[in-house]
Amino acid sequence: MMAKKPMLTFITAMTAMTMALTACGGNDANNGGNGAGAASNSPDNGAGEDAPKEVTFSIAYATGDPATKKAIETTIDAFTAKNPHIKIVNYSETTSSAYLDWLKTKDAVGQFPDLVEMRDTKVFADAGKIVELPEDLHGLFKLLPEYDGKIYNAPLTGNAPQGVIYSKKAYADAGIAEPPKTYDEFLAAQEKLAASGISPIVVGGKDIFHMGFWTNYFFENEVYAADPDWNSKRTAKTASFTDANMVKAVTDYKELFSKYVDKGWLSTADNQTASILVTGKAAQLYSGPWMFGQITEADPSFEFGFYALPNREGKTVINGLPSLAGWSLSAEAAKDADKVEAMKAFIKFFFEPAQYGPYLATVNGIPTTTAEVTYETGEQMKEVLRLMSDDSVVKSLGLANWYGENAIPPQFRNWFYKLLQELVLKDGDVTEYMKQADAEYDNNVKANQQ
């Protein structure tokens, strides 16, 4: 009997210690993920029956661009100041390139945000992590794309067209008086720029997403403008990367990168491109309006212009259709009616012209709301908005932006961009490389069907 007592004491101590350790590890995840939940489920704070119920929800968005981060933080601060009973826990801490990895990690540790900027709607909707956007919010927006007949996103901005951001000085020095009207004129301009001693184009090839900018220019012009359903045909194996139009697109891509792109493009990060442009190391950058602020910040006196690059026939095709992205409500948070109301209130507040206008001005965004929004823009952004409102400009989407039947396997995009890098580096045969693309695409489709 006496011998058992120390044993019992020992077991009790061990159990207590194990529980304490478990509590240390597990509490964080539980509180983090549902920290909001803990608060939201708590009863009224005793401030009286009329006092609004205290609610906390977590929020997350990609913070690669400091201006975007600041703009959203400003809106959050204004919202919580106006609604002191609602607390917003901001999880945002990662760059755009690692956003999906970061969200997956948050999900794995039980901290999937309640309100999340969703960029991979298909993946998270299929996994049941996000829910449909509440119907009473639909009226806020001009156009809401559907996935599987359901609307999941409140789009923060419209899909931004990409184009050539150029140094006015470099163009003047090279004797280029006006933006080219066809792709061939653009190539001739590259020759002039190279002859003037400047590297014609800077590319941030170290960040793999940046490779999509030029890829999508060629794909949209050569393939998607004529056949927006090309991706679904590729999935069904009725179209191939070895088709003439696709081979032409990739051949043009290879020629451009081999001849006119800055030599250090493969070790240049996306966030270094603005510096290379303003320091006069390169004359042009192919990117979107989100770069305007970064360029001005890098050198306020730097004079630059923007134009959408026309194709060989002089037609302009831009990245401008809506895609599946924007604020989404997590499935877990949607179970809590108080949280849903708080998140809806935030979304309504975010898209009110008083907040949305300054946000758009900061990020050089395109409005998505039915309510008229006015904000100050520079000459480059005016051109972007003109392109978006011009019906003669064809609106399309990039390789990985299509959704529904036209969605590509999620793993294919980065692999394909790397393949294109290798094609340029090894001066490979385009058709042979496109055969590899077909094989990989089919493998990915097969793997995802398992």
Added chain:
Amino acid sequence: MMANIKKKKWTNYAFWFLLPALLVYTGFVIVPTLSSVYLSFTSWDGISDDIRFIGLDNFIEIAKSPRVHNALKNTMIFAVALVVLENVVALALAVLVDQVRWFRNLFRSIFYFPVLMSGIIMGFIWMIILNYNFGVMNQLLDMTGLGSLKTDWLGDPDYALISIILSTVWKAAGYYMIIYLAGLQGIPQELNEAASIDGANRWQQFRHITFPLLAGATTVCVMLSMIGSLKIFDQIAVMTDGGPGFATETLTYIIYKVGFGELRQGFGTALAIVLFALTLIISLIQIKLLRKREVQM
């Protein structure tokens, strides 16, 4: 009899003392490892609750995938180059530091300093040094009239691999230097003195006395550097992101890329199992060979 009872009692107590650690180890290592084995036979995307068993499909794909073969080739290049260079440099540094008369501790600290840095920070430092447009390396070449030698050190497939190897050697050599140094200080000085009297020069002393007596340290260093090189990840993630193209992708790197970025956790886990098996086989062979050498010495 009493001794046996005491021993049994102590064994019982020892078990209870070990239990907390065993529970933690089981929860954080054994269970995830066994789960990984199961997940390697599934098509799990890492997010959804839908985990489908697909048998050996992931392993069949690994056997057929040119990307995996390329990563395996790169991993082997890293492993061989790093094991050789890290150990040669570490041994050379250890011998030099052992013989230096002044500032011995200062030199030890300087050579050991890079070890203290995280791989991520080290990667950023070298990425900045080797940047084509703004990097110190190319600026130095420009300033010294060697501008024609300017290279995209991390963007050219031929140089990217070499750049990562050399920067990793710079970081790791100090660690192995300390192990070799400990081995050197355990060698009786009389042996070298006797050899010197017999007319052996410095190289002959090193070749026939010092190096053989460092067999134990060599076994440890070679094995650690081999395991470390098979796991190389931080430098690649920061300096090249596996690029340009697929030029610096290694097995550990595509495990992460495929598992997290490409939403194929099942396939990534199967790759991890392959890497585990590979590391185990290489380590066992290495230990066997090096132990045999130790005995012969």
